Amino acid sequence: MAISLEEVYKIAHLCRLEFSEEEAKVLAEELSKILDYFKKLQTVNTENVEPTFHALKIKTPFREDKVKEFPYIEDILKNAPQLYERMIIVPKVVKTS
Amino acid sequence: MTDFKELTILETLRLLEEKKVSSKELVEETLKQIKKVDPQIKAYIYVDEEGAIKSAEEADRLIQKGEKKKLLGIPISIKDNICIKGLPTTCASKILQNFVAPYNATVIERLKAEGAVFIGKTNLDEFAMGSSTENSAFFPTRNPWDLEKVPGGSSGGSAAAVASRMGLGSLGSDTGGSIRQPAAFCGVVGMKPTYGFVSRFGLVAFASSLDQIGPFATTVEDTALLLQVIAGHDPKDSTSAPVEVPDFLESIKANEKTSFTIGLPKEYFESEIDPEMNKIILEIIEKLKKKHKIKELSLPHTEYAVATYYIIAPAEAFSNLARYDGVKYGFRAESSNLIEMYKKSRALGFGKEVKRRIMLGAYALSAGYYDAFYLKASKVRTLILHDFLEAFKEVDLILTPVTPTPPFKIGEKISDPLQMYLSDIFTIPVNLAGLPGISVPVGLTSDNLPVAVQVIGPHFRDELVLSLAYQIEKEVNKKFIPSILNE
Numbered sequence: 001m002a003i004s005l006e007e008v009y010k011i012a013h014l015c016r017l018e019f020s021e022e023e024a025k026v027l028a029e030e031l032s033k034i035l036d037y038f039k040k041l042q043t044v045n046t047e048n049v050e051p052t053f054h055a056l057k058i059k060t061p062f063r064e065d066k067v068k069e070f071p072y073i074e075d076i077l078k079n080a081p082q083l084y085e086r087m088i089i090v091p092k093v094v095k096t097s
Numbered sequence: 098m099t100d101f102k103e104l105t106i107l108e109t110l111r112l113l114e115e116k117k118v119s120s121k122e123l124v125e126e127t128l129k130q131i132k133k134v135d136p137q138i139k140a141y142i143y144v145d146e147e148g149a150i151k152s153a154e155e156a157d158r159l160i161q162k163g164e165k166k167k168l169l170g171i172p173i174s175i176k177d178n179i180c181i182k183g184l185p186t187t188c189a190s191k192i193l194q195n196f197v198a199p200y201n202a203t204v205i206e207r208l209k210a211e212g213a214v215f216i217g218k219t220n221l222d223e224f225a226m227g228s229s230t231e232n233s234a235f236f237p238t239r240n241p242w243d244l245e246k247v248p249g250g251s252s253g254g255s256a257a258a259v260a261s262r263m264g265l266g267s268l269g270s271d272t273g274g275s276i277r278q279p280a281a282f283c284g285v286v287g288m289k290p291t292y293g294f295v296s297r298f299g300l301v302a303f304a305s306s307l308d309q310i311g312p313f314a315t316t317v318e319d320t321a322l323l324l325q326v327i328a329g330h331d332p333k334d335s336t337s338a339p340v341e342v343p344d345f346l347e348s349i350k351a352n353e354k355t356s357f358t359i360g361l362p363k364e365y366f367e368s369e370i371d372p373e374m375n376k377i378i379l380e381i382i383e384k385l386k387k388k389h390k391i392k393e394l395s396l397p398h399t400e401y402a403v404a405t406y407y408i409i410a411p412a413e414a415f416s417n418l419a420r421y422d423g424v425k426y427g428f429r430a431e432s433s434n435l436i437e438m439y440k441k442s443r444a445l446g447f448g449k450e451v452k453r454r455i456m457l458g459a460y461a462l463s464a465g466y467y468d469a470f471y472l473k474a475s476k477v478r479t480l481i482l483h484d485f486l487e488a489f490k491e492v493d494l495i496l497t498p499v500t501p502t503p504p505f506k507i508g509e510k511i512s513d514p515l516q517m518y519l520s521d522i523f524t525i526p527v528n529l530a531g532l533p534g535i536s537v538p539v540g541l542t543s544d545n546l547p548v549a550v551q552v553i554g555p556h557f558r559d560e561l562v563l564s565l566a567y568q569i570e571k572e573v574n575k576k577f578i579p580s581i582l583n584e
Binding site: 008014018034035037040041050053055061063072078091 | 182196197199292306332336400401404408419422423424426427433434436438440443444452463469472476477514515518529531
């Protein structure tokens with residue numbers, strides 16, 4: 001298999017995902033099959049070929065750094081899972097001894 | 098009123114202007130149709146009855162005043178990964194189940210400015226990842242031509258809604274074929290414009306270098322009209338192209354008799370295509386030969402497109418979907434610390450295919466594998482793009498099948514992700530190269546399932562793509578109306 005169970009757990013942590021052992025086993029099998037299929041790319045000669053990250057040649061556009069008022073703040077706050085007045089509550093991020 | 102199932106947007110605009118029908122009547126008719134057929138088809142995630150009637154009444158007032166707009170009073174649907182302010186935008190994901198869009202996508206602003214009426218939000222594969230709409234976290238959509246078959250995906254809801262006349266048009270998004278493949282499966286017209294032609298602002302990002310919004314309709318002219326309204330430069334999207342938008346309807350009329358040099362890539366026709374489908378497509382090509390120059394050509398890197406795409410798209414998705422962390426919006430799972438909150442929210446909020454792709458993307462980008470997977474795929478992408486650029490030195494347009502097979506059965510491919518990925522083989526290269534492509538229905542199989550062809554054009558020659566599609570539509574000269582509409 002192209003990818004081990006340990007690698008699945010390692011990648012899952014990088015993705016901030018978690019899987020049960022059973023799910024991880026299925027995933028290792030599925031990903032291995034897909035990664036094996038990807039191996040066909042290794043047969044393509046890409047010597048001296050530049051990578052394409054964007055199909056069309058574009059430049060980063062610049063604009064004036066002007067402050068504009070955003071009118072939908074309340075609508076954004078409405079989507080927050082937990083609010084205290086106009087602040088979003090999150091689990092504690094600092095450890096207390 | 099004229100037979101509702103034969104109405105096009107252009108005809109409806111005429112009827113509205115002549116006051117033979119009101120927008121409110123049209124919307125009510127559409128809502129009636131949804132109540133009648135959508136319990137079986139399940140194209141809509143959300144129907145905005147109240148909002149649609151209100152917009153229709155407003156449109157009727159403007160029509161009374163003699164105002165002219167490109168889509169005044171026309172009921173359309175929108176794929177549920179495009180933001181309409183005040184309506185849910187779920188991406189068919191549990192993680193966004195309760196998300197209400199705080200602003201309009203640019204395409205929505207443009208449609209609104211031209212008087213379009215939004216009926217509701219259509220179903221999709223979760224975050225547009227899939228080829229059958231079975232990956233929706235809520236329910237699968239069924240093909241109006243055969244309820245046992247998939248409508249294609251990821252914009253399966255939009256294609257099925259247009260095919261069963263639950264709205265006169267729709268917008269979808271296409272990252273690897275997500276407009277063209279469901280259009281082909283449902284017997285409607287669907288177009289992916291050139292990358293950068295239509296603003297992506299307000300489209301929930303999946304793979305940003307590939308995603309493009311595009312229209313669905315029952316005719317090429319209607320598709321051209323919808324594209325006319327949504328295309329054009331938008332400073333809110335940094336990849337939006339600062340190019341002039343031609344008058345598409347004028348172009349396709351002007352090109353009605355133009356003879357094109359049409360390329361047939363042998364790699365597409367030599368691969369395993371359903372024989373009955375192939376026969377229908379070859380018959381169309383025979384007919385086109387009378388007027389156009391047909392030229393066989395080679396796109397030698399075609400066989401690497403699926404592998405290239407399924408490295409690049411998941412890599413971009415891995416990064417784009419990092420924002421769903423349960424902090425500022427979307428689903429948040431109960432937990433005692435931050436890392437656990439991230440992990441649990443994402444594990445419970447995302448579906449199987451989305452997690453699979455995030456994992457694939459992370460793997461392809463991770464230390465030790467970046468060169469072998471992501472960088473390699475990005476180099477092969479150059480070769481695929483180059484194949485097309487070379488081809489367009491010799492031909493005006495390229496014609497191919499859209500899919501290797503007619504619509505497949507619900508459940509047939511869902512347990513084998515690789516098989517599902519391979520069904521996108523003819524649509525993926527167009528996204529990798531950023532080209533415009535359209536799917537036009539050309540016939541029906543003996544099982545009464547739609548067959549379509551794809552027309553591909555050079556960058557920003559969307560008007561040529563539409564022009565040949567228009568000629569093909571004329572040549573085929575057939576209305577594609579699923580039998581569910583006659584019941």
